[in-house]
Amino acid sequence: MWLGDVRIHARADTSTPLFVGVAATSDVDGYLGDVSRDTLRDFRVGRAxxxxxxxxxxxxxxxxxxxxxxxxxxxxxxxxxxLEDGDWTIVLMRADGTTGVSADVSTGAEPAHPRRRGRGPLRPRRPVPAGRRPAHRHPGRSATRRQQ
Structure with missing residues (x-):
């Protein structure tokens, strides 16, 4: 899996509390079966x-x-x-279930590389001076030399 933590931030445009949730798509489909809603299908040129x-x-x-x-x-x-493997749906609605959601929403995710998990932030590699080879190589990384 190439993603780790997923973050969804929703700020209500009114004083009505919002609910943001993640669940298996089959559970969400059952809960929202006959409920009025808008489903985000795509995002084009700044418009949902x-x-x-x-x-x-x-x-x-x-x-x-x-x-x-x-x-x-x-x-x-x-x-x-x-993030876990599976078929998941993210839901944004009013916490009381009434209609009329108005919110600013942002999303983000962190990459999760199996060898990096739990090792802290990624650090940039030190540049290799021209004409020198690196002392060692790390699997999955590449090293290059520039010719002058």
Whole structure:
């Protein structure tokens, strides 16, 4: 897997708390089956491309569900999740389940290289002076020499 932690930050445009959650797609599909919603399909030239599904409100607030593997609630909510293999869906909705979400959302992820995990931040390699070879090579890294 090439991604480690995934972060989703949502800041509400109103005083209504937001819910941000991650769950298996099959669980989200069951929960949101007949619920009115917009689904992000693409992002083009700074604009979200949404698919609208008509329906009603959810029977219960999202935080009442037990299937979320990660969740955050608040007017300034940040969810951090260690990405796992599987089919996952991220949900952003009002914490009380009512319609009308308005928020600024940002996302981010950290790379997770199996050999780097738990070793701290990546550090840049020292440059190899022209005309000299590196003393050793690391598997998966390349070393080059520039001809002058």
């Amino acid at each position: 491309v949404l698919r609208t599904t008509d329906g009603g409100a959810p029977a219960t607030p999202p935080s009442d569900q037990t299937f979320w593997v990660a969740q955050a609630i608040g007017t300034d909510a940040t969810l951090t999740w260690d």
